[in-house]
Amino acid sequence: MRNFQHFNPASLAQATTTLSSKPDAWVIAGGIDLLGEMKNGIIQPGTLVNLKTLPNLDYIKFSESDGLRIGAMATLAKIEAHPDIRKHFTVLSQAAHSVATPQIRNVGTLGGNLCQRPRCWYYRNPAFHCLKKGGKECFSVSGENKYNAILGGGPVFIVHPSDCAPALISLGAEVTVAGPRGKRSMPLEKFFILPTENPLRENRLQAGEVVTEVHVPPFHDAGSSSSAHRSVYLKVKERGAWDFALASAAVSMETNAGMCRSVRVVLGGVAPIPWRCPQAEKTCMGKQIDEALAAEAGKASLAQAVPLGKNDYKVEMAANLIKRALLMCSASSASPR
Template sequence: MKHFEMARPTDLKEASSLLGKDLGEARLLAGGMDLLGELKDHIIEPNRLVNLKSVRNLDYIDPKGGNLRLGALVTLTEIAGHADIRKRYTALAEAAEVVGSPQIRNIGTLGGNLCQRPRCWYYRDEHVHCLKKGGNHCFAVNGQNQYHAILGGGPCFIVHPSDLAPALIALDAQVKIVSAAGSRDVPLEKFFILPAEDPHRENILQPGEIVSEVSVPEPEAGVKSAYLKQREKESFDWSLSACAAALEMDGRACRNARLVLGGVAPAPWRAAEAEKALQGKTIDEAAALQAAEAAVRDATSLEHNGYKVPLTKAVVQMAILKAAGA
């Protein structure tokens, strides 16, 4: 691994200044579960790491006063085990508890989970100069693409790896982004971008910007949520396909739905047509299936990932039924 300097800022402005404007020079370190892999595999070789963990008071969970506020350094274990989150923001607790393994959840942070880089094996191979790394070709298009995107792909076909992101978008979360110049609040749904906009990054963060907080509004009365993920192994694995469902229920009828898919698109994917299909419906197997069919209607598979279409349909149907308790 290339030698680097370790900076330990004590506040966010200092952290932002230390990051500077050149991603090749400096990177932000939180739990390191993803970043250390990138360093060891020579995917990135910065001269400086800026350790966010030396910034105080970024590891809070504050459920009081309506909005749930989560500091960027809260760990996945803390989110999964928080009684109030489990009760009122169920999809979020369920997403946190299926990330990786206990060791990863103990160290991995909320901010790091949202900003982790894709797991595409072409991107992660130091010898492959793919589109995402500044090359001019996405090797997944005609290559080993069994884990790649069926929705929103092109010109690069990564899938977004975060489990927390779909759950938080289903719950209508916002992120606070800070830099030396100030701060801005953005709906999490608008935080992620597709490769068609810029194949080199997965979100709107500019150099020097840091996610400091995620806030989630108090759910409307009757909202029930759930997260369901399908993976190859029972643990220690990213999603092949996942669905976060937040349903505003009136008895057994659904007033409004928010459905967000993970593991199938380069960004967390809002299934808008499926949401419409649920509006006003009594939630049963047939209604959930109809919505699931709408969720994959625009899916396009590559040579080896066609299985993701029926898999996603099943995951969406089951997530809806799980959220509704049907």
């Protein structure tokens, strides 16, 4: 491993200035993903900028009027256990809980979870100079593609590994990033980029920028006793104990008198970005969701899927996850979103 410096910034400004002035500087948060990449020789930073020394970046704040604000350094364990998140944003609490193991969730942060690199084994294996690392070929196309993308793939076919990202996008979250030129915010959905835009990157962070906060806006309901908000995260893993998603579905829905009034459906584990499913949303809007409609929504969402040969199973799996998640969210009793 190459020698590197470890820099403990005292302020966000110090962190972003260092990151922008040193091209081989990398952010380290919990280090769960980053240190693995360093040990595998995938990246060789000259400097690590340690966000753990920044004050007040691990907060979780909730109010009815402002919604939910989570600092980038909040750990996944804190997120899954937070009573307001459990009560009001079930999908996020379930997604955070589904990540890896308790030990990893105690250390891993939300910022790190959103910015973690792909798990494709050609990318992670230093023996393969794949397209994702600046090479010429995505070896998954003709190789082992059991875990790769069925939607939005090309020219590389990674899947985005984050469980928290689909959940947060289903809740309409915004992300704030800070850099040498100040702060900017965008819908989390727009933060992630497809490989057609840049095969080497997964998000819109520019040089020197770090994620500082995720905000889930407050929910404006009709105030009617017949309206209900529900959300759910369903994930299929190969290993029961812990694993990345083969496929996952995050659904957040508002119903009124049993009718779907608004809904967001996002898939994980099937595309290079968390994959929003407008077809499913359109199918459900304004209707009472039953088994047949939920199945139709799932099927419609996967109509454009292009499996690679060994990942065909994901098509039916993802469609069924959408169906199940929609049915769970549309159950008639009023409950948290």
